[in-house]
Structures are given as C-alpha cells and as structure tokens.
Amino acid sequence: MISSPRLLLFLLIFSALLGACNISGNDKNFTSINANTSYKLISFNDSRKSVEPGDMLEYKSYFLLNNKDTLVADSSYYNELFNDTLTILSAPNFIDLSAVLSQLQEGDSCLALFYKKSDINKFLSVKLNANDSVFAYIKLKRIYKGKEKSAYLLEENAIARYITFSEKTWIATENGIYYRITKPSSEGEIKYNDLVRLAYKGYFLNGQVFDNYADINPYFEYVRGTQNQLIKGMEYAVNYLQYGAEAEFIIPSSLAFGHLGSSTGIVKPYKPLLYKVKCFSKNLPLQ
Numbered sequence: 001m002i003s004s005p006r007l008l009l010f011l012l013i014f015s016a017l018l019g020a021c022n023i024s025g026n027d028k029n030f031t032s033i034n035a036n037t038s039y040k041l042i043s044f045n046d047s048r049k050s051v052e053p054g055d056m057l058e059y060k061s062y063f064l065l066n067n068k069d070t071l072v073a074d075s076s077y078y079n080e081l082f083n084d085t086l087t088i089l090s091a092p093n094f095i096d097l098s099a100v101l102s103q104l105q106e107g108d109s110c111l112a113l114f115y116k117k118s119d120i121n122k123f124l125s126v127k128l129n130a131n132d133s134v135f136a137y138i139k140l141k142r143i144y145k146g147k148e149k150s151a152y153l154l155e156e157n158a159i160a161r162y163i164t165f166s167e168k169t170w171i172a173t174e175n176g177i178y179y180r181i182t183k184p185s186s187e188g189e190i191k192y193n194d195l196v197r198l199a200y201k202g203y204f205l206n207g208q209v210f211d212n213y214a215d216i217n218p219y220f221e222y223v224r225g226t227q228n229q230l231i232k233g234m235e236y237a238v239n240y241l242q243y244g245a246e247a248e249f250i251i252p253s254s255l256a257f258g259h260l261g262s263s264t265g266i267v268k269p270y271k272p273l274l275y276k277v278k279c280f281s282k283n284l285p286l287q
Helices: 004-021 092-101 119-123 147-166 232-240
Strands: 033-034 036-044 056-063 085-088 109-115 133-143 178-183 195-204 209-211 220-223 247-251 273-279
Touching: 004 247, 033 092, 036 092, 056 147, 092 119, 092 133, 119 220, 147 247, 178 232, 195 232, 232 247, 232 273
Parallel strands: none
Antiparallel strands: 033 036, 036 109, 056 085, 056 133, 109 133, 178 247, 195 209, 195 220, 195 273, 247 273
8 A cells, every 4th residue: 555645745746747737628638539538648758669459558547536636546446556557458348448558659658538438437436427537647658469468467476376375464566566574674764875785685486596695795785876786676675675674575577687587597587586685774884
C-alpha cells in the first residue's frame, strides 16, 4: 500500500496537470477514439515500438472522477495504484482501455476520458451521471511481443508463487520491486551523493546462490547516484533502506539482467532475483 504523503503528492501533481490542460468532457484538444473514449498525448518516448493485436502491454494508470481530487476507490480492480498491470489487447472486457493503449507507442503517456457508457465503468462501483467522466493518466511502459509474452508471464507467476509460499508480508513498489524490512533502523535515509556501504547476497527464487559477494568482501562501497555500479533494481532498492537497516528484495528481470541474461550466463533471461541486503551505519569507520 502507498503511504498517504506519496498519494497526496501524486494527487497534487496529477491535479495540476489536469488543470494545466484545461480538461473538460468536450475539450477540443482531445482526440475521440470511439463514442465512449477520447485521449490526449502528454509525453512520448523516442522508442517507436507500436501496439499490434495480441501484444501484451505493461502499463500504469491512475483514475479520478470528473477531474477532481477523488481517486476512484476500486480502480484497483483494473490495476493497483502505481503498480504495473498486464493486459492483452484482444481481451473482450477491456475494449475502451485497449483502444486508448493501442494509440500509444512504448514509453508514451496520455490523459484519457472514459464516458458514462464506457465498458471500464462496469468494473467500478462509482455511479456516473449523464455528464460524468472517469479521467485517467496512462503510461505505456513496455510492449511484449511473441515469445516475450510467455516468458514474462512465467516470471510473474514465479514471483507470485514465491510471495505466496514464503508466508511473509511483502511490500509492492511502483517499479515492480517487492521488499520486506528484516531489520528496521532509524539512523536516517540514504541521500544522493552519500557514500554507501552495502553487504548483499543474490539468490534465485529457488534458493540457489548466484552472487556471494557478502561471503567474499566485507562490503560494497559506492556513491549513491553513480551510474553502472549496481543493477537498476538494486539502485531502486536503496530508496527503501535506511542506514543500519537490513532487507530482502525481489527484483524482476526488467530491473536486473532482462531478456538477455547476464554476460556470464549465470543468470538466464527473464530471471527474477532475490537479494538480501544490509546497509551499514553511516558512521562505519573506513578500513
């Protein structure tokens, strides 16, 4: 679950964006897709990977009612707030949402309007009047084609099974990482340009060790913000640590070694990873 300050911050940013766009149900800057749906592109990526029928789409979305600071409470039926969701373009119950996504290319973001008769409203408990609309911010993060779809589904299922059978409470993050704090700390957050010392060990979800750095070295030292020192998922993981804390992180392959695997061949393509991490005290003496 997302903390209240983060939710409030996002609401403020999203509301400002909506206000700046001067959105209304008949805004001439919106492009009509069908009788129930229209959209407006607000940002785009240099990647020109387009959606085709049968593609699997990874996206995130955020729903408000009538351009107000009111989150549609059960929009999590479609996707959990700030978490990635998968849909298949041909899915019969997602016609209007799929219609919007099909207008985007990988990395694009848009604002969408779903009117009263839109099929998306069948899945929401909110009751719309004739002039009501559901507003959505939608970002198409990645398009999976062909064999990628099966590989990605297998990875998602592997992570879900691990979380279920671990019988422990994991926190889902907006970037797809799951974590649990195993040793809390109140020493303070890790800031940009801080010198950070970590001890970590990497596992596959079956428990096999693939990276035993912690058994060989007392710690790994780097300046936070320095590029290419850690895999992307570990860089994000530091956001959820404090000095002196210990935690476990499940990192999806998209934030680890991706569809190619590691250069050594030890980590295969589409392999989610588990890292056990310790962040040393900020006052750890230099050795």
